[in-house]
Amino acid sequence: MKAIDTAIPDVKIIEPAVFADDRGFFFESFSQIKFEAATGLSPTFVQDNHSRSGKGVLRGLHYQLPPRAQAKLVRVVIGEVYDVAVDIRRSSPTFGQWVGVLLSEANKRQLWIPEGFAHGFLTLSDRVEFLYKTTDYYAPESDRGIRWDDPTLAIDWKTAGPLTFSDKDQRQPLLADAEIFD
Ligand SMILES: Cc1cn([C@H]2C[C@H](O)[C@@H](COP(=O)(O)OP(=O)(O)O[C@H]3O[C@H](C)C(=O)[C@H](O)[C@H]3O)O2)c(=O)[nH]c1=O
Secondary structure: OEEEEOOOOOOEEEEOOOEEEOOEEEOOOOOHHHHHHHHOOOOOOOEEEEEEEEOOEEEEEEEEOOOOOOOEEEEEEEOEEEEEEEEOEOOOOOOOOEEEEEEEOOOOOEEEEOOOEEEEEEEOOOEEEEEEEEOOOOOHHHEEEOOOOOOOOOOOOOOOOOOEOOOHHHHOOOHHHOOOEO
């Protein structure tokens, strides 16, 4: 496993060691000791999530506020997504900046998204199975979001066709109006 820095140092791409042979492949999708060695971080994950989406689904941008903030380790097991993390920590030198990474069944890349970031993804394939680990439990009362198309963020989503959103995501506030991190 190796960790690759992104334009926002706190957000890291995790590349597992994949063992391929005539049968197919094997890889450790998560190892606490190897994650700590690769990143210097020691998260405790308490929940695993799994979502399925069709093509052109955009889920996000979501986060949970303190004291129920979540860090996430996300990956794709079927299909491909453009995965985006946005720094929503007012005190951060990269406040309002975003990083986007292609995560796919083929590249087996994962993305580490710390607390203080809004997260979302756009599906690029007909079917996507998206798995992720979180460092706190789901807390609806702390669940918040930001509009995917907030012009101050100017996220280049790589959109190429009609999009599908949840009702909730169609009503998210702009960053300027959202409750975020200090
Ligand atoms: C997130 C979550 C949701 N739910 C229930 C609540 C709703 O009845 C249903 C669908 O929830 P939602 O529409 O918020 O699901 P997504 O739009 O995929 O939300 C996720 O999408 C983006 C990409 C994220 O990073 C977050 O982890 C998460 O917010 O599952 C739960 O029971 N537990 C949970 O942890």
